[in-house]
Amino acid sequence: MARTPQDVTETELAILQLLWGQGAATIRQLTDALYPGGGTSHYATVQKLLERLEAKGCVRRHRSGTAHTFAAAVDRDELIGRRLQAMAEQLCGGSMTPLLTHLVRAKRLSARERQDLRDLIDELDRQNKGKGDRR
Numbered sequence: 001m002a003r004t005p006q007d008v009t010e011t012e013l014a015i016l017q018l019l020w021g022q023g024a025a026t027i028r029q030l031t032d033a034l035y036p037g038g039g040t041s042h043y044a045t046v047q048k049l050l051e052r053l054e055a056k057g058c059v060r061r062h063r064s065g066t067a068h069t070f071a072a073a074v075d076r077d078e079l080i081g082r083r084l085q086a087m088a089e090q091l092c093g094g095s096m097t098p099l100l101t102h103l104v105r106a107k108r109l110s111a112r113e114r115q116d117l118r119d120l121i122d123e124l125d126r127q128n129k130g131k132g133d134r135r
Contacts, residue, residue, distance in 0.1 A: 007082070012053050015046070016072055016079070024062065024071040 008016065018033050019025060025033075027047050035042035050070050053059040060073045084099065092098045109117070 007086070008053065008056065008058060008079070012049055012056075012058070013079075015049055015053060016058060016074070016076075019059065019070065019072040020076050024069040026067040026069055028067065030070070 014034060015030060018030055022029075022033075027043060027050060030050070031038055031043045031046045034046060050059060050061075054061055054070075058072065058074045059070045062069045062071065084096070088094055088096050088099050104117070
């Protein structure tokens with residue numbers, strides 16, 4: 001069974017966002033993106049953050065060549081799902097309904113976004129038909 005990565009800090013999340021957006025990168029490339037013009041202390045900071053992310057199972061290190069490259073080992077949707085579930089547990093007793101209802105009401109959804117949401121609900125209803133409603 002795959003190990004669920006631990007939650008990440010905001011600074012670690014900034015590194016993951018870069019890796020999701022640009023793909024695998026070296027420590028130098030990540031340092032330059034996060035701290036333009038940064039020096040050795042910034043490089044060391046990014047290196048330490050990558051070590052923590054690797055220990056958490058969120059990034060993978062590729063050791064080919066002289067400079068190691070790092071790639072995200074957790075995808076964005078997985079992290080979003082974990083964080084939303086944790087938020088639902090913390091604020092709503094585990095129920096996603098109040099959380100989702102608030103998000104939909106708080107942000108004015110476009111007609112396209114509302115239709116996408118309806119399509120998703122219809123698709124989930126079709127998938128659950130015959131399986132029983134598992135919540």
